[in-house]
Amino acid sequence: MNARAPGRPRILSRERIVTIARRIADDEGLDALTVRRVAQRLGTGQASLYRHIEDRDELLRLLAEDVAVHLPAPKEQLDAHERVVGQWLDAYDYLSHHRWAARIIAEGEHVADSASTFAESALDALRALAGDAGEPRADLARVYRVLWHLLLGHVLNVHPVGHAHSEDADPRSAAESEGTDTAPAPHPGEASTPRDDLAWALPRVLDGMLGTA
Structure with a gap:
């Protein structure tokens, strides 16, 4: 028994x-x-x-593997642009609930083998988005790294010093863009969230680096 x-x-x-x-x-x-x-x-x-x-270091390595396993894959039913933006916003949602995980990634001392699954899916999505532009794999890897820096900055730096929202700023300006990949416009008087800012930035960064505008 x-x-x-x-x-x-x-x-x-x-x-x-x-x-x-x-x-x-x-x-x-x-x-x-x-x-x-x-x-x-x-x-x-x-x-x-x-x-x-063995020790705390191994405990952190195991946590890094746990984080990597749960990083999101792109949603296949979306078009190429939405698939890339959506995957990184999903990653933001996951990491924002486990900010310590973003810290482990940013410090880079504990490399997780399982992270290759997220990396390959993200690179495949970027390759599909680049399309006829035919970006070399090395350039797409650079785009991938830039997106990680952008993501981690928004997760870890939620209260950046000297970047408080101005009372005179128009909160709608952060969401003025065509398409569905950007953050919805906040109501008048509402400050945008870090996720809003990331949703605003992602398509612009992608269009600038891949020429997909």
């Missing part, structure tokens, strides 16, 4: 450790994430965790 007896601790596994580590990072921030803190949340000793992970 495999049923767990009432009150008996659940069997530890890497998957369970990563789940708790993700919750701690979400609730308390990345700096609060330690092997000891994970052990406390699991109701066990640190020695038990060390049977599954």
Whole structure:
């Protein structure tokens, strides 16, 4: 019989450790994430965790892999332009709920092999958008890197110093564009959100780099 007896601790596994580590990072921030803190949340000793992970560094690497697995793929039912913009906005939505994940990516100390899935899907979407322009793969890789910088800037720098919204600025100006790839215009008196700004910037950056305007 495999049923767990009432009150008996659940069997530890890497998957369970990563789940708790993700919750701690979400609730308390990345700096609060330690092997000891994970052990406390699991109701066990640190020695038990060390049977599954070596140290905090490995814990962060496992979290980086977890992030990479959950990065979104483009939605195939959209046209080429909407597919690229939509994928990066979906990535913003995911990372904005797990800001520690954006920090792991930005610091670049923990490279996740699973990130190649997102990279390849994003490059394929960019290749389809470039179309007849025939951008070399090296140039598309540069576009991909630029989009990452743009995304991480909007996720991490939500309150940029010296960039407060001006009371005199017209909030509608950030959304004046044709098509459906831009952010909807805020109501008068409403400041645009970082996501609005990213939605406004993405098609302009893409059109400028790929000549798709």
